[in-house]
Amino acid sequence: MAYQHTIHNKTYAFANLRTLLAKATPFRSGDALAGLAADTYEERVAAQMTLADVPLKTFLQEAIIPYEKDEITRLIIDTHDQAAFSAISHFTVGELRDWLLSDEADTQTLQKLSPGLTPEMVAAVSKLMRNQDLISVAQKCEVVTRFRNTIGLKGHLSVRLQPNHNTDDPKGIAASIIDGLLYGSGDAVIGINPATDSPQAVVQLLHMLDQLRTQFDIPTQSCILCHVTTALEVIHRAPVDLVFQSIGGTEKTNSSFGIQSSLLKEAHEAALSLQRGTIGNNVMYFETGQGSALSANAHEGVDQQTCEVRSYAVARQFSPLLVNTVVGFIGPEYLFDGKQIIRAALEDHCCGKLLGLPMGVDICYTNHAEADQDDMDNLLTLLGVAGCNFIMGVPGADDIMLNYQSTSFHDALYARKVLGLKPAPEFEAWLQRQGILNNKGQLQQVGKMHQLLGYNAGV
Amino acid sequence: MELQHRNPVQEDPWSSLKAFTTARIALGRTGTAIPLKEVLSFKLAHAHARDAVYSRLDTTLLQEQLQPFHIDTLVLHSSVADRQEYLQRPDKGRRLDVHSVETLRTLPASSLQKDVAVIIADGLSATAMNIHTLPLLTQLLPMLKAAGISISPVCLVEQGRVAIGDETGELLRAKMTLVLIGERPGLSAADSMGAYITFSPRIGNTDESRNCISNIRQEGLQYEQAAGKICYLLQEAVRLRLSGVGLKDNYDAIARLKG
Numbered sequence: 191m192a193y194q195h196t197i198h199n200k201t202y203a204f205a206n207l208r209t210l211l212a213k214a215t216p217f218r219s220g221d222a223l224a225g226l227a228a229d230t231y232e233e234r235v236a237a238q239m240t241l242a243d244v245p246l247k248t249f250l251q252e253a254i255i256p257y258e259k260d261e262i263t264r265l266i267i268d269t270h271d272q273a274a275f276s277a278i279s280h281f282t283v284g285e286l287r288d289w290l291l292s293d294e295a296d297t298q299t300l301q302k303l304s305p306g307l308t309p310e311m312v313a314a315v316s317k318l319m320r321n322q323d324l325i326s327v328a329q330k331c332e333v334v335t336r337f338r339n340t341i342g343l344k345g346h347l348s349v350r351l352q353p354n355h356n357t358d359d360p361k362g363i364a365a366s367i368i369d370g371l372l373y374g375s376g377d378a379v380i381g382i383n384p385a386t387d388s389p390q391a392v393v394q395l396l397h398m399l400d401q402l403r404t405q406f407d408i409p410t411q412s413c414i415l416c417h418v419t420t421a422l423e424v425i426h427r428a429p430v431d432l433v434f435q436s437i438g439g440t441e442k443t444n445s446s447f448g449i450q451s452s453l454l455k456e457a458h459e460a461a462l463s464l465q466r467g468t469i470g471n472n473v474m475y476f477e478t479g480q481g482s483a484l485s486a487n488a489h490e491g492v493d494q495q496t497c498e499v500r501s502y503a504v505a506r507q508f509s510p511l512l513v514n515t516v517v518g519f520i521g522p523e524y525l526f527d528g529k530q531i532i533r534a535a536l537e538d539h540c541c542g543k544l545l546g547l548p549m550g551v552d553i554c555y556t557n558h559a560e561a562d563q564d565d566m567d568n569l570l571t572l573l574g575v576a577g578c579n580f581i582m583g584v585p586g587a588d589d590i591m592l593n594y595q596s597t598s599f600h601d602a603l604y605a606r607k608v609l610g611l612k613p614a615p616e617f618e619a620w621l622q623r624q625g626i627l628n629n630k631g632q633l634q635q636v637g638k639m640h641q642l643l644g645y646n647a648g649v
Numbered sequence: 650m651e652l653q654h655r656n657p658v659q660e661d662p663w664s665s666l667k668a669f670t671t672a673r674i675a676l677g678r679t680g681t682a683i684p685l686k687e688v689l690s691f692k693l694a695h696a697h698a699r700d701a702v703y704s705r706l707d708t709t710l711l712q713e714q715l716q717p718f719h720i721d722t723l724v725l726h727s728s729v730a731d732r733q734e735y736l737q738r739p740d741k742g743r744r745l746d747v748h749s750v751e752t753l754r755t756l757p758a759s760s761l762q763k764d765v766a767v768i769i770a771d772g773l774s775a776t777a778m779n780i781h782t783l784p785l786l787t788q789l790l791p792m793l794k795a796a797g798i799s800i801s802p803v804c805l806v807e808q809g810r811v812a813i814g815d816e817t818g819e820l821l822r823a824k825m826t827l828v829l830i831g832e833r834p835g836l837s838a839a840d841s842m843g844a845y846i847t848f849s850p851r852i853g854n855t856d857e858s859r860n861c862i863s864n865i866r867q868e869g870l871q872y873e874q875a876a877g878k879i880c881y882l883l884q885e886a887v888r889l890r891l892s893g894v895g896l897k898d899n900y901d902a903i904a905r906l907k908g
Binding site (some may be wrong): 219220222223353354355356359361362363364365366368369372522523526556557558562563584585586587588590593595598600603604607634635636637638640643 | 666672674681691835836871
């Protein structure tokens, strides 16, 4: 079909759906860098008006990256659920936006619809939504996952405790973990980005985390965020709860990460076979982020937000426990300032939730981005309202290994307090048993003799 | 009602754990908020990082400082217009502007075809370069001379990224480039210098073809050690006719053997 729109005698024509999606995207520096952004404000709105009239069925007929060329396109087409789609198959993208905001689209309806949506449909509709819409729609979604606790229930906000250390020193890592636990963080996962990807270092850290968890009987899970091939190498000689991997939205991006779907499938099966989850079997932890495809020179002419949503198709095959969009880590050449970072985070969270994923957000920025803690406070509050499953907890918001700023344990407590959100129920009960929270959910002052302060990092 | 005058900040009884990490632990709290003292200390670190990102390469000072070494210096500029553009267009920060290309094209033959082109670029922290260039070169230049490695005129490049060394080295017809550049500031250090070595510099080279030495600063990798490493890698690159993943940094092991 022809994609075009006329405004005051000027006709804007868009060569294909891929171009139309790119031109309709709210401005961000990465699309400009890739040469994909609309040239003028008017062209962007013309593209959005054109996109609003595109029937959803078109997305099943016109692949934005050819089927023959890209395994993610094949995955999207081959796993599309026609029956679920039938409820909205007569809609245009614009009609989908209006319907998503209607009261008819409630939690259960959206959950049933999810397998009928493709990433491109979801990316398209999000481009027509204001920030408020992205929050409203996301808040209606509920994606609940389980391993040793229950994450994603409405009214709850979990935290990944991120105790990174620049030399992976076990005592240094343990100090940050104890700090985080005593501040009520760690229910999403205790997850370390290792400074080195060596299998021996990973094994050592896995044993340490497992020993800590069992010693204090903490209802949570641990993860070392090493490459999936490293996890596969050590999985039969170390206690692996969750398998981690960074993923992107084009086959070429994932090749640059050294992965393809078959490798993830192998890792997923290996992790399931360990049967370490006590109340559930969600064993995967994925990280994503807008701009990764461009950064790997693998965007295939697709805008960075659509690439991002395509990566969710990869994630959803594996029923992950956690999907985390690391939104501001990539730098200002992709997301320039607080405004762009905030918009991107709300898009990722909403799009992931619509596709049925347990979305969390690393609310973060680097020092060369035009952003600061005030922007992070804004985004944290917005995501808390939107029903984000989890955020990061980093001591003082300052990651000394990855050299960027995220959210702190205190930030998580702020969001829980002002929005009335609770930790995962099993973890909350543990915090109360430990005397860290009182029965009203408020943080308690613990004494010098608290048992967690006697932990010796296994050394 | 008058409030009682007492400090509402609750300290954490685990401040002894700070001995094990530089992470911001045991900050204490007021309510659930970080106490102001810690908030301001974080803000100050961020301010240093931000100021470093927007700092300017002091080319006048650097040229003066390099005079005693009797080496030629050139001031060049990337094709980036300003810092805003620098941050958003890494492609432009990798290429010289027209004027700089002209400067290099009109150099006398005696300045060309040296072993190594030394490029000082601001990168994301000109502050780092203003501080570390002189002390590092004070160590490095005599080492290069002793090793018989010849150098092109030292190029001071404003608004440059690492890959700007490729075009510069190519125009200078140098065998290798050494790009010294300001690294992205973190909260713990806003003045860290990086060194990148590339054999056979050509436009379009990618990061796999480079060797990198990071964290050169007073509290990080010391000047003498950094200079020794750089000199070792340059000699190895010439000998093996390559750099990057194929060139392993065994400097520390060798230095240990030499005791």
